[in-house]
Amino acid sequence: MANICEFEMKIVGSFENMQKFYEALIQKDDIWIGRGAGDTNIRYDENKQSAIIDGWVSWTIENALVIAANDMKKEKEIQCLTLWEACKLYDVVMEVYSKEDGTQFQQHILCNKGNVEIDDTVNWYEYVDEQFEVYETKEEMEKELEITLSEQEWQDKYATGGGFKSWNFQI
Structure with missing residues (x-):
């Protein structure tokens, strides 16, 4: 699929x-x-x-x-x-x-x-969905996934990073 x-x-x-x-x-x-x-x-x-x-x-x-x-x-x-x-x-x-x-x-x-x-x-x-229930802390997520998250990436049981700063149209 x-x-x-x-x-x-x-x-x-x-x-x-x-x-x-x-x-x-x-x-x-x-x-x-x-x-x-x-x-x-x-x-x-x-x-x-x-x-x-x-x-x-x-x-x-x-x-x-x-x-x-x-x-x-x-x-x-x-x-x-x-x-x-x-x-x-x-x-x-x-x-x-x-x-x-x-x-x-x-x-x-x-x-x-x-x-x-x-x-x-x-x-x-x-990192979303089933991980909402799994990672109570930033440190727990970092350890399990072997990653390092900034404070901006950690969103309380949720992490996101990279991408465009905003989806503001130019036209």
Whole structure:
């Protein structure tokens, strides 16, 4: 089973084009962006000139929405676009932050109407879930996992580190 990569994406464009982009992302009609995204939600700003989309893809944004799209084009069963092609076709600026717990990374991509201007990946980790019950202290977690945590990383039975300082959109 593929790892789940959660994302938050902002798109800027005309309301009609943003709707078409979103429908391709969720594979609603006959044009798809790669393997698409799951459990998505879209929230338009009050002027409907931008929108925030959150959801998940398999593995990474690039694997699911670019590499998979190129593979799917060879199958020719459906019209498939890469994320970059969709940004160009629908005349949208797209910025996305994503994270994947299993392979411990965060990614930041900005695509301006088909031109990739930012594509950064950084290491990130998060120790959660069953460990909530296991580690009562920072020292206990450090000893068990053979790691050293800063005070900023330790979050009371929870630890996180690396990644981007914030997920503030530039667009």
